[in-house]
Amino acid sequence: MNLSRKKILTLGLALITAFGLFATGCGGDTKKDDAKKPAATANDGIQKIKDRGVLKVGCKVDVPKFGFKDPKTNKIEGFEIDLAKVIAKKILGDENKIDLTGVVAKTRGPLLDSGEIDLCIATFTITDERKKTYNMTSPYYEDPVGFLVKKDSGIKSIKDLNGKNIAVPQGATTRKGVQEAADKAGVKVTFSEFPTYSECKTALSAGRADAYAMDTSNLLGYIDDSTEILPDKIAPQFYGAATKKDNKALFDLVEKTFEDMKKSGEMDKLLTKWNLKK
Template identity: 30%
Template sequence: MKKNKLISLAFILILMAGLFVACSQPEEELSSLEKIKENDVIRIGVFGDKPPFGYIDENGENQGYDIYLAKRITKDLLGDESKVEFVVTEAANRVEYLQSGKVDLILANFTVTPERKEAVDFANPYMKVSLGIVSPDGSVITDVEQLEGKKLIVNKGTTAEMYFTQNHPDIELIKYDQNTEAFNALKDGRGDALAHDNTLVFAWVVENEGFTTGITELGNQDYIAPAVQKGDTELLNWVNDELKKLGEENFMHKNYEATLKPVYGDTVDPESVVVEGGIVE
C-alpha cells in the first residue's frame, strides 16, 4: 500500500514538473507583419511639410505622392486604406523611428545611401531623385563654385547635407530640421541658396515666384525607397512583392498623374521621376 502511495506521489510530481516547464516556456514572439495584422493597423512614417510628396492639407489630411502609395499598401495588406496610422517625421528622425519601433514602415522620401543601408533595410525603389539647388532670381547659382563664401541652406539628415559635408566641406551650411523652416530661411535671405531633392525644388519654384532651380542635377542619380527595421525580412519581402504587383497596373504612373503632375505640369518628364514595379532600368 505504502509503495503504491509513493508511486502515485512520484507520478503527481512528474506531472507538476511537466506543467511548470510548459508554463515557463516563453510564447513565440510575433513577427512585425503578424503584429500589424493582429493590431489591424500599420504605422507609416511620412513627412508633414514636403509637398507634393508628403504634407498635411488645409483639412488636416495627409496628402502627396508618398501618401498615395501608403494608402494603397495599407488597403492591400489590411483590406482598408483607413487602417493606417500616419506618424509625421523629420528627415533626421527616420532611422530612429524605425530602430525604436515607433513606426513599421518609412515612406518619407527616403533616399537610399550606403550609410543608411547599414542602419535600416530598404525595399526596392519607387522614385528617382538627384540634388538640386534653388536660389533667388537676382543671383542664381548655376555652379557649385559660386557657393564659395556664401551660405547654403540644407535640412539635417538629408542627402544634401551629406553630399556637401563630404564633397564640399568649405561651403558654409545653414541647417534646419523642417522643410518649412529651410524654405522660409531662403525667402528671408538667411542663406544664398538651398540644396534639396531636385524633385522637391522643381515643385517649390512653381509655387514661389522669384526663385530659380539653377542647378537641376548634382551628384549621382539616387533612388527613393520604402524602409523597414533592420532584419525585418518578412515585411521587406511583402513590400517588394507589393511593389511588383503594383507595377503590373502602372500604379506609380497613376500616382504621378494624381499627385505630381498637377504641380509640375509639363515641365517634368514622368520617366525622370517614376520607378515602376520596383525595377530600375
C-alpha cells in the same frame, strides 16, 4: 513511539530525496509545456498590425506631391501616402486603415527604432549605411539634388557658390552630396542645417543662407517669383520604404507589392497622378 537517531536521519534523507524527485518531475512538465508553446514566426510583424487594426506609417507632411497637408481639407496627401494606402489595403483590406505620423529626416530612424511606426515612406534615401540598420526596399523614385537661389543673387551655377552658405535639412544625405560636388568643382561652401524644409526656405528668403539644397522635386514645392533652381543637378537620390530589421515579413510584403505595382503599371499611374512621371 520511540525512534533512534539513526532511523530519524534515514527517514529525513528519504523525505528529501522524494521531494527532490517530485520537484524534478514538475520541472520536466514545465519544459514539456514550454515546448508546446508556439514559437515566434516570421509573420509576427504583420499579425501585430492585423491585431491592432491599423498600419502605422511615418510620412512627410511638408513635401509637395510626396507627402503634404492639404490646407483645404487638413488631410495628408501625396504620392507616398498613396503607396502607404496600397500597403494598408494589402494587409488589412482597407486603404484607410492607416495612422500617419509626420516625420523629418532627423526623426525617421528613431520613430522606426522605437516601434512608434511600422513603416517609413518619407523620401527616405537608400544608402549602404542605412541598409545596415533598416530593411530598405528597391527604389520607387529617383531624384537628384538641386539648388534653390534668389534670382537677384548672381548665382547661376555651382561654381558661383564659392564662399557661400547653403541651407540643408538636418539628418538628410544632402549635405554629403553637396560637399562632394563642391570639392569636385573646386569651390568652398559652408552649411546651415535646419529641422524642416520650410525652415531651410525661410533661411534663404531671410538672407541667412545663399542657397537651399535639397532633392529637386522637393524644391519645386518651394519655388516662388523671387527664386529659381540652378541647372546643376548632383548626387542622385533613390527613395525606398523602410522597416526595422526584425520586421522582415512586413518588408518582404512591401517589396513584393512595389515590384508588382511596377510590373502592372500602377506605380506609373500614381507617379502621373502627382505629376512626378519623368
